[in-house]
Amino acid sequence: MSSLNQDQIARRDRMGLLARAEPSRLEKLFPEIPVHELLRAPEAGAVMVRGRVGASGGPFNLGEMTVTRCSLRLEGGAVGHAYVQGRDKSHALRAAALDALGEAGSEQVAPILNALCAEEAARRTERAEKAAATKVEFFTMVRGEDQ
Amino acid sequence: MYVATKGGERAIDAAHDWLAEERRGDPSVPELSIAQIREQMRLAVNRVMAEGSLYDPDLAALAIKQARGDLIEAIFLIRAYRTTLPRFGASLPVETDAMAITRRISATFKDVPGGQVLGPTFDYTHRLLDFKLAAEGEAPEAARKPADDTPAPHVLALLDRDGLMEPLEMSDAEPGDLTREPLEMPADRPLRLQALTRGDEGFVLSMAYSTQRGYGRTHAFVGELRIGTCAVEMEIPELGFSVEIGEVELSECETVNQFTGSKTEPPQFTRGYGLVFGQNERKSISMSLVDRSLRWEELGEDDTGAPAQDAEFVLYHCDNIQATGFLEHIKLPHYVDFQSELELIRRLRKAAGADMQEAAE
Numbered sequence: 156m157s158s159l160n161q162d163q164i165a166r167r168d169r170m171g172l173l174a175r176a177e178p179s180r181l182e183k184l185f186p187e188i189p190v191h192e193l194l195r196a197p198e199a200g201a202v203m204v205r206g207r208v209g210a211s212g213g214p215f216n217l218g219e220m221t222v223t224r225c226s227l228r229l230e231g232g233a234v235g236h237a238y239v240q241g242r243d244k245s246h247a248l249r250a251a252a253l254d255a256l257g258e259a260g261s262e263q264v265a266p267i268l269n270a271l272c273a274e275e276a277a278r279r280t281e282r283a284e285k286a287a288a289t290k291v292e293f294f295t296m297v298r299g300e301d302q
Numbered sequence: 303m304y305v306a307t308k309g310g311e312r313a314i315d316a317a318h319d320w321l322a323e324e325r326r327g328d329p330s331v332p333e334l335s336i337a338q339i340r341e342q343m344r345l346a347v348n349r350v351m352a353e354g355s356l357y358d359p360d361l362a363a364l365a366i367k368q369a370r371g372d373l374i375e376a377i378f379l380i381r382a383y384r385t386t387l388p389r390f391g392a393s394l395p396v397e398t399d400a401m402a403i404t405r406r407i408s409a410t411f412k413d414v415p416g417g418q419v420l421g422p423t424f425d426y427t428h429r430l431l432d433f434k435l436a437a438e439g440e441a442p443e444a445a446r447k448p449a450d451d452t453p454a455p456h457v458l459a460l461l462d463r464d465g466l467m468e469p470l471e472m473s474d475a476e477p478g479d480l481t482r483e484p485l486e487m488p489a490d491r492p493l494r495l496q497a498l499t500r501g502d503e504g505f506v507l508s509m510a511y512s513t514q515r516g517y518g519r520t521h522a523f524v525g526e527l528r529i530g531t532c533a534v535e536m537e538i539p540e541l542g543f544s545v546e547i548g549e550v551e552l553s554e555c556e557t558v559n560q561f562t563g564s565k566t567e568p569p570q571f572t573r574g575y576g577l578v579f580g581q582n583e584r585k586s587i588s589m590s591l592v593d594r595s596l597r598w599e600e601l602g603e604d605d606t607g608a609p610a611q612d613a614e615f616v617l618y619h620c621d622n623i624q625a626t627g628f629l630e631h632i633k634l635p636h637y638v639d640f641q642s643e644l645e646l647i648r649r650l651r652k653a654a655g656a657d658m659q660e661a662a663e
Contacts, residue, residue, distance in 0.1 A: 159543055163541075163543055166541070167543060167544070167545050167546075170538075170545040170546070171533075171545055171546030171547075174545070174546055174547045174548055175546065175548060175549060198388070199387065200387050200388040200389060200390045201356065201384065201387040201388070201389050201390065202389070202390050202391055202392065202393055202534070202536055202547065203389060203391070203392040203393065203479070204357065204392075204393045204396065204534055204550060205392055205393050205394065205395045205396065205477070206395055206396055206398070206495070206552075206577045207395040207396075207398075208470065208491055208492060208495060208575060209458075209470045209556065209573050209575045210398050210399065210456055210458075210554065210556065210575070210577075211399075211456075211459075211470055211472065212470035212471055212472060212473070213471065213472070213473035213474070213475050213477065213492060214395045214473075214474065214475070214476075214477050214492065215477045215491070215492030215493070215495045215496055216392070216477055216478075216479045216480075216481075216492070216496045217396070217496070217499055217577060217579070218351075218352070218355040218356060218357060218499065218500060218579055219355060219356050219357070219384060219387070219389070220356070220357035220358065220534065220548060220550060221356065221357070221358040221361070221387065222390055222547055222548070224390060226540065236538060236540050236541065238390070238536065238538060238545065238547045239547065239548065240534075240547055240548025240549070241358065241360075241548070242358070242360075242361075279402060280449065281446070282402065282404065283402070283449035284446035284447055284448065284449050285404075285444045285445070285446055286403055286404050286405075286419050286421060286449065287419075287446070287447040287448065287449040287450070288444065288445040288446050288447040289405075289419055289420040289421055289422075289445075290417045290418065290419050290420075290447075291417065291418040291419075291420065293412055293413070
């Protein structure tokens with residue numbers, strides 16, 4: 156993956172953020188889907204999730220997850236793709252449209268991504284802080300032989 | 303043998319109507335929503351996702367509602383739905399090292415980098431019924447503390463570094479998939495792990511327990527149990543690079559077990575591994591114990607004849623959907639089969655009667 160260029164890295168980050176977004180939140184941030192031609196209508200399917208034997212050995216099949224995918228082309232010609240967790244077709248459609256807008260260099264994209272990114276960071280921090288509160292701080296009691 | 307018979311349609315329709323009414327229960331009690339099941343019956347949802355072999359909390363919650371809380375029936379519904387979905391591909395193997403941890407404990411080391419994190423656990427509760435839950439109350443709030451970014455590497459990696467663990471063979475070999483090809487023996491470790499992670503929790507637990515009680519003992523320590531979320535990444539064919547397509551919650555257990563060694567290799571600890579969808583530590587610990595006991599042959603151990611060492615026995619009986627399908631089919635009409643049994647027993651009794659009469663005379 157080290158061979159990705161700046162644009163590809165930006166696209167990978169954008170698609171990942173859109174895939175992890177809450178569909179209802181995305182709809183609120185991006186209510187109007189621009190005029191487009193569907194190259195692949197939103198379609199629900201499954202992806203086989205893999206693990207590694209012993210966490211770092213060879214791969215094995217853990218089980219599937221639901222995923223919805225979509226590809227479209229905007230009027231200006233930019234093509235967008237989406238693979239998003241779950242079965243929400245409008246989520247995939249919006250993610251693909253935003254991916255295409257990102258490819259077209261639209262200024263509409265950055266504020267949406269920034270909002271999603273900040274909210275995701277807040278959710279992650281909240282969880283990490285709850286976990287931190289349950290971290291054990293061991294202390295050793297005075298033992299008999301020390302006296 | 304079965305024969306097609308007619309005449310049951312009206313009775314079946316009425317039975318289904320009654321089922322729907324019973325499912326709803328007393329209409330003066332508010333109806334359960336899918337979101338309520340998803341949020342408040344989370345561990346049941348996790349079990350249905352793990353054994354249904356499909357990660358989708360909303361679908362699992364719907365299945366639980368439809369099945370009236372019968373989790374095996376819910377798993378059946380998910381398995382059936384799963385077969386209707388086209389498969390887009392396979393993910394890259396999840397990196398559990400990079401898991402966002404909600405719970406992480408080690409029974410082998412007190413001080414581990416990243417610390418021991420208890421998370422939302424039933425451990426240390428007194429298992430006394432909490433009658434406060436019978437009344438509606440305010441939503442409780444978890445304590446918080448600023449989090450540091452100390453990495454929490456796998457505990458077994460520490461032993462690995464010192465050469466005390468059996469080495470893992472790193473590969474990118476395409477694993478077998480028992481949902482595509484029927485499971486055949488001998489099954490390699492990736493296939494065994496796939497069967498165990500979707501296997502019945504009760505069955506896998508009992509198999510694991512039997513090893514602890516001496517039927518194929520493996521002396522397991524929980525080197526590490528970690529629960530949290532992992533990103534799922536997949537290569538996107540249209541782009542030629544991989545992208546995160548979502549996140550899944552996972553429970554992972556690594557056991558440290560007694561030794562292997564040979565004339566050329568010094569003694570080393572051996573591994574058992576469990577990885578399961580959702581927070582489900584009982585299942586992940588059970589899975590790692592059974593994984594370890596099934597490895598007796600490759601580790602040069604004796605076959606003691608223990609059930610948990612018998613891969614064919616374990617893997618062909620751990621699937622509760624196959625099991626319940628075959629078990630419950632015997633309640634379906636077997637009129638013709640039974641007719642032949644009746645004829646047979648009448649003939650036998652007749653012959654026996656003639657013999658007895660002869661003997662009496």
